[in-house]
Amino acid sequence: MPLDFSISATSRNPRGAEIHGKEYYFLDIQSFKDKIQNDEFLEWEEVYTNNFYGTLKTELERIWSLGKHVVFDIDVVGGLNIKAQFPENTLAIFVKPPTLQEMERRLRGRQTDSEEKIKERLAKAGKELSYAKEFDQVLINDDLEIAKAEAFDLVSNFIHK
Numbered sequence: 001m002p003l004d005f006s007i008s009a010t011s012r013n014p015r016g017a018e019i020h021g022k023e024y025y026f027l028d029i030q031s032f033k034d035k036i037q038n039d040e041f042l043e044w045e046e047v048y049t050n051n052f053y054g055t056l057k058t059e060l061e062r063i064w065s066l067g068k069h070v071v072f073d074i075d076v077v078g079g080l081n082i083k084a085q086f087p088e089n090t091l092a093i094f095v096k097p098p099t100l101q102e103m104e105r106r107l108r109g110r111q112t113d114s115e116e117k118i119k120e121r122l123a124k125a126g127k128e129l130s131y132a133k134e135f136d137q138v139l140i141n142d143d144l145e146i147a148k149a150e151a152f153d154l155v156s157n158f159i160h161k
Helices: 029-037 057-065 076-085 098-110 117-136 145-159
Strands: 004-005 009-010 025-027 043-047 049-054 068-071 093-096 138-139
Touching: 009 029, 029 043, 029 049, 043 057, 043 076, 043 117, 049 057, 049 076, 057 068, 057 093, 068 145, 076 117, 093 117, 098 117, 138 145
Parallel strands: 004 068, 009 025, 093 138
Antiparallel strands: 009 049, 043 049
8 A cells, every 4th residue: 555645834943853855845934925826735724823834736746646645644624625625535534632631741742842832732732623523534542553553444444445
């Protein structure tokens, strides 16, 4: 089952050892806005103030040219936007933390975000949970190995149906 992750674009600065073209395509705000104006995104959103995220259409072309299926790791609005554009060809999986308290513990454990950013992300996650019912599947990421196996099974069954 040939899969490849789509690399999202963002206007935020890299965290830790993130590398342009690997974890994200890091763009300055003006370059991101220029790509919006030029209709270069499949989907995009201003997730946090002046922090834009989106999927470049060239990413789909890159992955499809390799004969692979695209896997997106994006926020709920972006996921639902893609599902709306490709309803028959998209499996939308909502990956849910076991609790918001556990999500907070994980964010703090990474030590890559400021206190303000952690609070902002937790507030956003609380709102995003209300979207779970709009997804095809909800996967609770309580144990990483189990969650990975469940995700593999969901995707494998979808691709081979």
